[in-house]
Amino acid sequence: MPALNEPVVPAGSWSSGPQPQIEGDGLRLRPWRAGDEAFLVGAYADPAIQRWHTFSLDDEQDAAGWIERANRKWLTERGADWAVTDGENQLARIAFRTLDLEYGDAEVAYWVAPQARRSGVASRAVTVLADWAGKAGLHRLTLQHSTFNEPSCGVAQRCGFALEGTAVRALRHADGYHDMHLHARLLD
Numbered sequence: 245m246p247a248l249n250e251p252v253v254p255a256g257s258w259s260s261g262p263q264p265q266i267e268g269d270g271l272r273l274r275p276w277r278a279g280d281e282a283f284l285v286g287a288y289a290d291p292a293i294q295r296w297h298t299f300s301l302d303d304e305q306d307a308a309g310w311i312e313r314a315n316r317k318w319l320t321e322r323g324a325d326w327a328v329t330d331g332e333n334q335l336a337r338i339a340f341r342t343l344d345l346e347y348g349d350a351e352v353a354y355w356v357a358p359q360a361r362r363s364g365v366a367s368r369a370v371t372v373l374a375d376w377a378g379k380a381g382l383h384r385l386t387l388q389h390s391t392f393n394e395p396s397c398g399v400a401q402r403c404g405f406a407l408e409g410t411a412v413r414a415l416r417h418a419d420g421y422h423d424m425h426l427h428a429r430l431l432d
């Protein structure tokens with residue numbers, strides 16, 4: 245079937261190289277690696293992270309499986325996952341929950357460990373990743389959060405993601421369906 249449009253980013257152009265380490269604004273975004281297990285188990289035990297991400301990790305073995313799956317995403321070009329650090333300590337997670345190189349878009353997802361919150365880690369990490377994604381050829385990033393998640397709405401607004409609308413009863417959390425704010429930022 246002949247394509248009528250060129251892909252925004254040619255297939256294979258990201259996965260042919262290793263997942264990059266991205267630096268900026270005092271943060272380092274790097275692939276997850278062995279040694280991150282205890283941090284992940286601790287973070288996913290946090291009630292706020294459980295509330296918005298709907299799962300936990302039983303132990304470090306469980307976390308090792310999570311790391312393996314997170315790193316495999318880069319090879320599929322359907323997502324990508326980074327640990328956010330200050331160069332030394334793990335602070336947060338940032339990811340492309342979805343990624344479509346042909347269309348040139350991705351959905352950003354994140355959480356910040358409780359001890360690292362309220363110092364701009366999420367906002368800086370989203371901005372650093374968005375800048376990188378623009379240089380890597382993406383056209384548009386989206387971001388979704390429950391309408392009850394005001395801190396996440398603050399992150400979206402601070403990072404230039406315009407509110408495009410509300411998807412009604414769009415995502416099921418432990419306490420039932422939530423309305424979701426849909427935000428987006430154009431990169432080109």
Ligand SMILES: CC(C)(COP(=O)(O)OP(=O)(O)OC[C@H]1O[C@@H](n2cnc3c(N)ncnc32)[C@H](O)[C@@H]1OP(=O)(O)O)[C@@H](O)C(=O)NCCC(=O)NCCS
Nearest residue numbers: 292355356361362363364365366367389395396398399402
């Ligand atoms: C939401 C979350 C990622 C914010 O991370 P953070 O690093 O603390 O955020 P920042 O410091 O970059 O702050 C961003 C904005 O949110 C505000 N904010 C942060 N935490 C807040 C809180 N608990 N209550 C109200 N506002 C808050 C900040 O004041 C800032 O708003 P401003 O630009 O108007 O000043 C973090 O609280 C978190 O991981 N929560 C649990 C998991 C989660 O909600 N993930 C996102 C799912 S969509």
